[in-house]
Amino acid sequence: MGSFGAMLKHPDDIYPLLKLKMAARNLEKQIPPQPHWAFCYTMLHKVSRSFALVIQQLGPELRNAVCIFYLVLRALDTVEDDTAVETDVKLPILIAFHRHIYDPKWHFACGTKEYKVLMDEFHHVATAFLELGKGYQEAIEDITKRMGAGMAKFICKEVETVEDYDEYCHYVAGLVGLGLSKLFHAAELEDLATDEHSNSMGLFLQKTNIIRDYLEDINEIPKSRMFWPRQIWSKYVNKLEDLKYEENSDKAVQCLNDMVTNSLLHIEDCLKYMSDLRDPAIFKFCAIPQVMAIGTLALCYNNIEVFRGVVKMRRGLTAKIIDKTRTMADVYAAFYDFSSIIKSKVDKKDPNATKTLSRLESVQKTCRESGALTNSRKSYIIKSEQSFNSALIMVMIIILAIIYAYVSASPRF
Ligand code: D61
Ligand code: MG
Numbered sequence: 318m319g320s321f322g323a324m325l326k327h328p329d330d331i332y333p334l335l336k337l338k339m340a341a342r343n344l345e346k347q348i349p350p351q352p353h354w355a356f357c358y359t360m361l362h363k364v365s366r367s368f369a370l371v372i373q374q375l376g377p378e379l380r381n382a383v384c385i386f387y388l389v390l391r392a393l394d395t396v397e398d399d400t401a402v403e404t405d406v407k408l409p410i411l412i413a414f415h416r417h418i419y420d421p422k423w424h425f426a427c428g429t430k431e432y433k434v435l436m437d438e439f440h441h442v443a444t445a446f447l448e449l450g451k452g453y454q455e456a457i458e459d460i461t462k463r464m465g466a467g468m469a470k471f472i473c474k475e476v477e478t479v480e481d482y483d484e485y486c487h488y489v490a491g492l493v494g495l496g497l498s499k500l501f502h503a504a505e506l507e508d509l510a511t512d513e514h515s516n517s518m519g520l521f522l523q524k525t526n527i528i529r530d531y532l533e534d535i536n537e538i539p540k541s542r543m544f545w546p547r548q549i550w551s552k553y554v555n556k557l558e559d560l561k562y563e564e565n566s567d568k569a570v571q572c573l574n575d576m577v578t579n580s581l582l583h584i585e586d587c588l589k590y591m592s593d594l595r596d597p598a599i600f601k602f603c604a605i606p607q608v609m610a611i612g613t614l615a616l617c618y619n620n621i622e623v624f625r626g627v628v629k630m631r632r633g634l635t636a637k638i639i640d641k642t643r644t645m646a647d648v649y650a651a652f653y654d655f656s657s658i659i660k661s662k663v664d665k666k667d668p669n670a671t672k673t674l675s676r677l678e679s680v681q682k683t684c685r686e687s688g689a690l691t692n693s694r695k696s697y698i699i700k701s702e703q704s705f706n707s708a709l710i711m712v713m714i715i716i717l718a719i720i721y722a723y724v725s726a727s728p729r730f
Contacts, residue, residue, distance in 0.1 A: 323631055328711040330633025333640040337370075344373050356441035357384055363431040364391055367609070370639065371602045379504040379599075381445070382453040386496060388442045389418055389461055392435055394489070395428040397468045400539050402427050404472055411469040415462035418446050452503035460496035464488055475547070479579065482546040483520065486527075490519030494590075497603075506596045514593075517586030518603065524580040525610040528573065529617055532624055535561060549575050561624045569624050571668055577618045577659070578669050581676040584611070584652065585683055592645050592687075604642050608651045612638065612697070615655040619662045634697075646689035653684040654697040 324331055345362070348355050361369045361384050372383050393414050396407060410417075410425055417423040421443040428436050435442075446454065467488025476482050494515035501507035527534075527544045534541050535558055543557055550557050553565075553572040560569040587607055594600045612630050622628050641647055656677045663670050663677075684690060 323633060325711060327631070327633050330631070330637060333636035334633055336640055337636040341366075341370065344370070347373075353441040353444040354381075356438055357388055357445050360388060360431070360435055360438075360442075364388075364435065367606070367635075371605050375598050375602055376504075376506075378450075379500065379506065382449055382457070382500050382504070383497070383602075385442060385446050385449060385453075386457050386460075386493075386500065388435065389414075389446065389457060390464065390493065391432070392439055392442065393461060393465055393468070395432040395436055396425065397472070397489075398541070399427040400541060407472060408469050411465040411472070414465045415458045418443055418458065418461060421447070450503070453500060456496055456499035456503060460492050460499075464492050467492070475542075476544050477546065478548045479546050482524075482544065482548075482579075485544060486520045486523045487516055490523030491516035492519065494519035501596070501599055506599060507594060510590055510593060514586045514590040517583040518590050518607070521580060521583040521587050522606055522610050524576075524583070525613050528576050528580065529613055529623065529628060531573075532561060532626065545572075545576065549579065566621055566624075570619055570621055573617065573623055574619055574663075574667055574673065575669050577614050578673045578676060580614060581673070581680065584680050588648070588652065588680075588683055591648055597643070600644075601642060604648050605639055608638050608642050608648060608655075609635065611652055611655040615658040615662075618659045619664060619667075637697075641695075645687070646691075646694075649684040649687050649689045650694050651697060653681055653690060656680050656684075658697075 324334075348358050361372065365387070368387060372380060372387065375383060393411065396402065396410050396414070399407075402410075417425075417439075421440040423443065424437070424439060426433070426436060446457065449457070467485070471485050471488065474481070476485055494517070495512055497518075498507070498510040498515040502509040531545065534543055545557055547557075550560065550572050552575070553568040554560055559565050560572060591600065591604050591607065594603060609630065612634065613628075616630055617623050617628055620628060638651070642651065660674060660677050663673055667673070
């Protein structure tokens with residue numbers, strides 16, 4: 318649907334969308350003057366619009382550390398993901414990456430588009446890294462070392478079991494959670510979270526991406542690696558590709574629902590992690606991606622479109638989440654609502670229906686027992702009637718505006 322059509326259907330998206338546009342425009346103006354920092358913030362915007370926005374609202378010192386942490390790991394991931402680089406070249410780079418960040422003369426060309434620019438101009442990232450406080454540098458070095466070693470391990474290994482799946486996700490995303498917790502602690506803004514809770518924050522985000530990106534990943538040329546664990550998909554098909562063929566639609570959706578059910582396991586840890594945060598900017602930085610993830614899972618659950626095209630939340634809903642996620646009460650409400658949406662989509666005939674429902678019940682129980690749910694809040698479940706009425710009001714306003722413009726422009730008698 319075109320964005321105008323989407324706005325007519327969801328007129329209450331318009332205000333948060335405008336607010337987000339303005340915020341994004343303001344951030345573009347705030348690029349620092351030194352060339353290496355200017356490069357880092359410009360790059361951050363180019364490679365990740367969503368993380369750039371939440372990173373930018375952190376205080377200046379922590380923001381610089383998180384920006385460099387992001388770019389270092391994105392560069393490492395660019396090496397991991399580049400299928401054109403031979404394994405015997407790739408492995409030593411992944412394993413020694415944590416040393417390259419101390420060397421502004423180090424260079425390795427790979428990746429495409431904006432990732433190629435990041436790799437070609439990586440000296441700016443290294444230069445900025447060297448200006449960070451020691452505590453930040455050590456946290457970034459430690460995580461880069463562990464992530465590089467983990468990626469190297471999985472270059473030569475497929476994700477077979479659910480245990481492998483959790484281990485791979487730990488290396489590429491759980492460790493980001495551990496590193497961020499260390500950075501928050503180094504900034505003296507938060508107590509140090511447990512590794513278990515920090516890890517779950519990353520696993521929930523990474524698994525959501527892996528689920529949503531099935532088609533994009535399977536269709537990639539040259540063939541990219543796949544991260545859906547064989548232990549799950551082999552219950553439904555003989556080959557992972559078979560999920561995308563129309564004759565396997567029922568099996569595909571069941572497998573998808575199994576994957577979503579697996580990811581629900583991390584929610585309780587994530588809620589605990591977020592409820593322990595104190596700094597409002599760090600809270601938003603952590604909570605917004607989590608709410609987007611459960612929103613994405615709600616959209617993907619029982620949805621055959623995951624195997625047909627791109628399934629993405631509408632921009633308006635994303636903008637609304639960014640605008641409305643401020644406190645733990647907002648997070649409990651969002652997880653409660655999106656759990657209700659998933660519950661309403663569970664088909665009694667789904668082989669995992671009971672397991673899925675019981676996990677959702679337990680999430681909702683946690684949200685309820687927090688005591689933060691109220692009746693007065695606005696829900697993410699927008700009733701169609703309500704949105705039809707507001708659409709009607711929008712159309713009326715537009716017609717009135719046209720009449721007004723016409724009347725005020727026409728010559729008076
Ligand atoms: C709080 C706030 C943000 C958090 C968090 C806790 C815990 C973990 C994460 C963010 C990381 C979540 C990663 C989810 C997206 N996955 C990827 O980008 C995959 O690459 C993984 C390796 C590089 C990770 C780089 C990264 C990402 C987000 C960050 C960050 C570093 C540093 C600070 C803040 C956020 C994925 O990328 C391609 C794709 O998703 O299409 C892949 O190659 O598998
Ligand atoms: Mg990768």
